[in-house]
Amino acid sequence: MIKSGYIAIIGRVSVGKSTFLNNYLEEKVSITSSKPQTTREQIIGIKTFSDAQFVFIDTPGFYRPRHKLGEFLSKEALSGLKSADLILYLVDSEYSYGEDYVIRHFENINVPVFLVINKIDLLKSKMSIDRIILSYLDKYNFKGVFPISALEKTHFEKLTEAIKNYLPSQGYFYEKEQVTTQSDLKRASEIIREKVLFYTKEEVPHAVGVFIEYARMENGLYVMYATIYVERASQKAILIGKRGEMLKKIGKDSRLEINEVLNTKVHLNLYVKVKKDWRNNISDLRGLGYV
Ligand SMILES: Nc1nc2c(ncn2[C@@H]2O[C@H](COP(=O)(O)OP(=O)(O)OP(=O)(O)O)[C@@H](O)[C@H]2O)c(=O)[nH]1
Ligand SMILES: [Mg+2]
The missing domain is CATH 3.40.50.300 (P-loop containing nucleotide triphosphate hydrolases)
Known part of the structure; x- marks a missing residue:
């Protein structure tokens, strides 16, 4: 049974x-x-x-x-x-x-x-x-x-x-190969957020929201444009880093893992934008997939 x-x-x-x-x-x-x-x-x-x-x-x-x-x-x-x-x-x-x-x-x-x-x-x-x-x-x-x-x-x-x-005796809810219900884009945005958390500290990890603005298969390559939202210009500066090095590291680690998880080659373009107080703003929260 x-x-x-x-x-x-x-x-x-x-x-x-x-x-x-x-x-x-x-x-x-x-x-x-x-x-x-x-x-x-x-x-x-x-x-x-x-x-x-x-x-x-x-x-x-x-x-x-x-x-x-x-x-x-x-x-x-x-x-x-x-x-x-x-x-x-x-x-x-x-x-x-x-x-x-x-x-x-x-x-x-x-x-x-x-x-x-x-x-x-x-x-x-x-x-x-x-x-x-x-x-x-x-x-x-x-x-x-x-x-x-x-x-x-x-x-x-x-x-x-x-x-x-x-557990009750009942049939399967999902196909046996399925491991999650998250969409590919959600998984990708979460992987990017994880890399940000890894490389930053104090208030930056909590101030970060990631949104995939665009994603499309182009000639066998998954092209993605993602924005990392933060709350203050100082946080944006940290995420970009000297000569853009921090963002490059985040981008590279994210790309490698997204390649692996989605089992496809990804071309990832990352941007950082300031959205003041987004964690308290309902429409911003909604835009980022929360609420
Ligand atoms: N040594 C040790 N560390 C662990 C173990 N399980 C998790 N950790 C560490 O604990 C930290 C938190 O792990 P997460 O899995 O993110 O914890 P969580 O409960 O999901 O946290 P939230 O999502 O913030 O609520 C990470 O640094 C993990 O590596 C364990 O069994 N042993
Ligand atoms: Mg957790």
């Missing part, structure tokens, strides 16, 4: 939700970075087995919103909860008060929750894993506890079996 269903990946920023999704699928569908708030919208990642199909929903990390983009991120994180058959609640350290903000949302919905303790490769001993587990046990009625390392892909098998047990 085929089991299939939706599994929401929930947790605070930077606990490794998107890393887990990519490494579990063995396919990069959701960008990752060491900077908080990397994921900005729900990303679907699909894993099909001979007897099951897992449709994962990667979500933006929980945090308290400070602007309209932040409010959108919180809504995106929450809407993943209700439509799920199962929740994977990822954490990477002992319980702290901030986790309450996440756990509180499990109480009003009738969806089983697994506690997934990530980044155990960073822990020195089994005792530290036990300490983390213990710190959460009285906080919620978790249906299972799974220590893993998303980065090193360890202990995924037990999780796989347990997930199957919690």
Whole structure:
């Protein structure tokens, strides 16, 4: 009998939700970075087995919103909860008060929750894993506890079996080859944003929005024009860099990865534009695909 269903990946920023999704699928569908708030919208990642199909929903990390983009991120994180058959609640350290903000949302919905303790490769001993587990046990009625390392892909098998047990018996939702529902252009714009996050720091990563203005196949080459939006002229200067070197690096890394992910040769033209306060402007947010 085929089991299939939706599994929401929930947790605070930077606990490794998107890393887990990519490494579990063995396919990069959701960008990752060491900077908080990397994921900005729900990303679907699909894993099909001979007897099951897992449709994962990667979500933006929980945090308290400070602007309209932040409010959108919180809504995106929450809407993943209700439509799920199962929740994977990822954490990477002992319980702290901030986790309450996440756990509180499990109480009003009738969806089983697994506690997934990530980044155990960073822990020195089994005792530290036990300490983390213990710190959460009285906080919620978790249906299972799974220590893993998303980065090193360890202990995924037990999780796989347990997930199957919690999914309803029903047919596949997607073709078995499909790994995500994102369009090629969305994937391309996300890859560019990931490279920006990698090369920049402090306020720049959060101020960046990427939009593909034009994309067309021309003589076997995928020609793309993409704009990186920032909020201030100083951020634009950082992204362009001395003699345009920063933008060149971002462009090159992005092109190589887009080639690989879309399995086609890409000619990428990158521009940087200032759009003041776009994270608070509804029509700008809409233009960039948020809201
Ligand atoms: N050592 C270690 N690092 C990890 C592991 N999983 C993720 N990371 C790192 O943690 C950082 C955040 O990873 P992401 O996958 O982007 O985290 P996220 O939860 O999706 O973050 P947001 O989208 O911002 O909510 C990155 O630097 C990852 O390389 C792990 O198992 N071990
Ligand atoms: Mg993420």
